Amino acid sequence: MITMHNVLKRGRTVWDRGVLPEDEYVERVRLVREAMAQAGLDGLVTVGHTARPGNFTYLSGSVPPLGWMGIVLGREAGPFLVSGGGSREVPFLRTQTWLIDDIRTSRSLFHGPAAVVVEALGEFMPSGGRVGLVGAREDLTPVAHAELLDALRDYDVVEGDALLGDLRAVKRPREQAAQRRSLEIARRAVDAGLEAWERGASTASALIATEKAARLGGCRDVRVLGNLDGEQLAPVEEPGDTRGDHLVVYVAVEHLGYWAQASGDSDAGSANPAASAARAAVEAMTGAAGPAVAVGDLAAAAARELPGGEGDVAFSYGLGGGIGLDLSERPEVRPGASATLRPGEVLALQAFTVADGRLGGATETVRVDAEGVTLL
Amino acid sequence: MTGESRDTARREAGRARIEALRRQVQERELDVLLVLGTGRHHFIGANHAWWLSGLRNLGRDAAVLLPSDGEPVLVTAPSWDEGRARRRSWVEDVVAVDDFATGLADVIRTRGWRGARAAVAGAATASPEVTNALPALFDAAAADGDDAVLAVASTHDAYAISCIERAVEIAEAGYRHLCEIARPGMKEFELAAECDGHMRELGADDNFLLISASQHNLAVHAPTDRELSVGDIILGEISPSVDGQFAQICRSAIIGEPDERQLSAYEVLREGYQAGLEACRPGVPVKEVARVINDLISARGYAKYCKPPYMRTRGHAMGLGTLAPADISDRSEVVLAPGMAFVLHPNQYTPEAGYFLCGDQVVITQDGARALSSAVPSLDAISGAVVA
Numbered sequence: 001m002i003t004m005h006n007v008l009k010r011g012r013t014v015w016d017r018g019v020l021p022e023d024e025y026v027e028r029v030r031l032v033r034e035a036m037a038q039a040g041l042d043g044l045v046t047v048g049h050t051a052r053p054g055n056f057t058y059l060s061g062s063v064p065p066l067g068w069m070g071i072v073l074g075r076e077a078g079p080f081l082v083s084g085g086g087s088r089e090v091p092f093l094r095t096q097t098w099l100i101d102d103i104r105t106s107r108s109l110f111h112g113p114a115a116v117v118v119e120a121l122g123e124f125m126p127s128g129g130r131v132g133l134v135g136a137r138e139d140l141t142p143v144a145h146a147e148l149l150d151a152l153r154d155y156d157v158v159e160g161d162a163l164l165g166d167l168r169a170v171k172r173p174r175e176q177a178a179q180r181r182s183l184e185i186a187r188r189a190v191d192a193g194l195e196a197w198e199r200g201a202s203t204a205s206a207l208i209a210t211e212k213a214a215r216l217g218g219c220r221d222v223r224v225l226g227n228l229d230g231e232q233l234a235p236v237e238e239p240g241d242t243r244g245d246h247l248v249v250y251v252a253v254e255h256l257g258y259w260a261q262a263s264g265d266s267d268a269g270s271a272n273p274a275a276s277a278a279r280a281a282v283e284a285m286t287g288a289a290g291p292a293v294a295v296g297d298l299a300a301a302a303a304r305e306l307p308g309g310e311g312d313v314a315f316s317y318g319l320g321g322g323i324g325l326d327l328s329e330r331p332e333v334r335p336g337a338s339a340t341l342r343p344g345e346v347l348a349l350q351a352f353t354v355a356d357g358r359l360g361g362a363t364e365t366v367r368v369d370a371e372g373v374t375l376l
Numbered sequence: 377m378t379g380e381s382r383d384t385a386r387r388e389a390g391r392a393r394i395e396a397l398r399r400q401v402q403e404r405e406l407d408v409l410l411v412l413g414t415g416r417h418h419f420i421g422a423n424h425a426w427w428l429s430g431l432r433n434l435g436r437d438a439a440v441l442l443p444s445d446g447e448p449v450l451v452t453a454p455s456w457d458e459g460r461a462r463r464r465s466w467v468e469d470v471v472a473v474d475d476f477a478t479g480l481a482d483v484i485r486t487r488g489w490r491g492a493r494a495a496v497a498g499a500a501t502a503s504p505e506v507t508n509a510l511p512a513l514f515d516a517a518a519a520d521g522d523d524a525v526l527a528v529a530s531t532h533d534a535y536a537i538s539c540i541e542r543a544v545e546i547a548e549a550g551y552r553h554l555c556e557i558a559r560p561g562m563k564e565f566e567l568a569a570e571c572d573g574h575m576r577e578l579g580a581d582d583n584f585l586l587i588s589a590s591q592h593n594l595a596v597h598a599p600t601d602r603e604l605s606v607g608d609i610i611l612g613e614i615s616p617s618v619d620g621q622f623a624q625i626c627r628s629a630i631i632g633e634p635d636e637r638q639l640s641a642y643e644v645l646r647e648g649y650q651a652g653l654e655a656c657r658p659g660v661p662v663k664e665v666a667r668v669i670n671d672l673i674s675a676r677g678y679a680k681y682c683k684p685p686y687m688r689t690r691g692h693a694m695g696l697g698t699l700a701p702a703d704i705s706d707r708s709e710v711v712l713a714p715g716m717a718f719v720l721h722p723n724q725y726t727p728e729a730g731y732f733l734c735g736d737q738v739v740i741t742q743d744g745a746r747a748l749s750s751a752v753p754s755l756d757a758i759s760g761a762v763v764a
Binding site (some may be wrong): 002003004005006007008009010011012013014049051065066086087088089090091092095137138141142143205208209211212215216218220228229230232233234235236237238239313316317 | 379454455460500507565566581595598599
C-alpha cells in the first residue's frame, strides 16, 4: 500500500534483544557471506533509506532515523556501519545495533557515503575486487549514487539487490515472531479507531485515535488511512468534525523494524457489498496461495471476486505482497506476475474496492508453508 | 483564523506563488517549467511541487508543469488519490496516475510540450524511474530550473509565516501537555505518543518530535522504553508542521526541583539564546549570530563543548518552500534577510549538567528578529512552575 511517509520515525525506538538477539544478526551475516562467495563477490555495500530501510536493517538491526545509512561487508572483514549522522548521534546509535565496535560517520546526512565506503573497502580489498551494491540506486539521491559509483571506479561493481533480496524474502523464525508482534499492534490500533468512531468521534479523530493507539502499543512508525472525504482512502492532514456514515481504516505499523498492516470497517457484518467483495477477494487470494504458485494467480483469483474485475480500483490500491523490514517487499501481487511463492515468505494481502458508491476493505497476513499458507 | 478563511488564504497564496514563478519562466524565455517533488518527505528538505501545488503527495514522485502562458498541471500518484489531490490543491488541472514516469511523459506529449523550451527543478529528489525518464521527456535538453524556483521561494510568504506561527502555537500546547502528564514510571515512548496525539488533534500534519530523558543527557534522541524517574531532565525537540511548514521549539523540564549546577548550566544556554536573538537582523551574516552564541558560551568556560559531539549547530531552517538560511553555523556564508525563518537553539552538553535543549522559532523582519513563542525558553519543573 502506498502510504504517507512521515519525516521522522518518532515512536518507540529500541533494540529488543529478547526478540532479535545478537546471534540472529551473526547468522544473517554468515548467510550473506555464503551468498557473496557463490556470487564471487569480495565485498558488499548495502544502503538503506529511512523510507525504505530493509536492506540496511537486515544486517544492522537499526533503522536510519533520517536519510541513509550503510553497511560495508567483506568476506572476512566487517561489517562496518556507515552513518550519515554526526558524532553527536553515535552514543544513541550504539544502543540500537549490534555493530557497536565499528561505526563510521560520514560528513553529512545530505551527502552520500562515497568517501567513507571507499575508505572501509580499501582496508580489506585491493583495487579490482568485485563489489556488490545493494539499495544504492534507489536509496541515495541520483547525485550521491553517481558519486559512489565514481568513487568505486577502481573496483568491479555489480548490482547486489537480488542477492540480499533472496535472503530477505524467506522470513526466519525470529523475524516471524517480530512480525506477529507488529500485527498485534496494528490490529489493536484498528480496534481503537473503530471504538472511537462508535463512541461518536469524527472520522479524522477516529483515525488520529488509531495512530495514537499504535504509538502507545510500541510501534516506531505508523501510517493510517481512512475514508475522510469520500469513498477513497486518505491520510489525516487536519482535524475536522466531519463524520461519514461508516468508517474504513487502514493501518500499517513498524515495530522492531518489522512492518504489519491491518484494516477495519464499521460496516463489517452489515450489507456493504464493497466490504463483502473485498473480503471475498482476500479469501480467494489466501485460498489460492501456496508454494510454487505464481503470484499472478492470486491476482486472478481476486479479480473474480471484485465488482470491476481486472479494472477494479483494488488494483490501483494494490493487492499486497511480501512484507517484512519494508512495508512493500517482493513479490508484488499483480496480474500476470510470474514470481512463484516459496515456503517461509510472508504476504500481506489486501483489497480495497468500491461498490454502490461505498468503500470497503479487507486485509490478511499469511505465511507460505510447505503445504499451503498459515494465517500469521 | 477560521478553517474557511485559512483555506481562502492558502489558495490565494498558492495562486500568488504560481504567478510569481510564471514571471521567472517568462524572464528566462522558457515555454514550460517542470517542478518535481518527492514523497520521501523531509524535515530539512524542500519540496517545491508541494509548495507550488498545495498537495503533499502520497506517491514517490509528483510534478507541476507551469507554462509561460496558460494553466499549470499537477501530476501525482497513485490514481486513487485523485479526489484528495483535487480537494487539497489550488491547481485545478490534476492528472492522477499509477505509473508516474509514463503518466508524466504522456501529459507532456498530449499538452504539446515535447518541443518546448523547458527547464526542470527538483531533479535531485526524483525517483530513479523519473531520473531515467528525464532526458527523453522533451525533444531538446531541459535547462536547470532550480534557480527559477529559488528566486521566488527563497523567503517565506505571508501564508507560510502564518503556518509557522500556528505550528509554534501547537508546539507550545504540546509542551504544556508534556509538563501536565509526565510522571515517574511512565515510559519515554508513552510520553511521546501522548504528546504526538495531542498535537495531531490540534492540527499538526506531521512532527519531527524527539522526546527523551535522563539524569545526565548526552543528546536528545528518539523515545525508548526508559521509565521516567524523579530527577530526570526531559528533553523535547518539538517540531509540528502545518500545511507542510515546520516550526520548532526546544524545551527542557525536570521532574522535581533543579539543583544549582543545572540552573547555572541552563542559564548559560539561555543567555546564549538571548544574545543570538539580539544579533539577528537583516544584513547580518549567519556566522556572526553563531559567533555571538559561541563566544558567550565559551566565555563561561565551555569552549571545548561548542563543537561536535557536544553540539551540532546553533539552529537551522526547515522545509517546505525554502531552506534559507540553512544551518546557523560559523561556516555559513548566508546573510539574514526579511522573511527568513529558523529555530535558534544553543542546544548543547555541559559536563556539570548534561545536554539541555533551549531554543525557539524565529522570523527575520524588516527591523530585526521576532521570536514566535509566547514565552522565553526556561528550565521548567514538571509541576509546570517556571523555576529559572
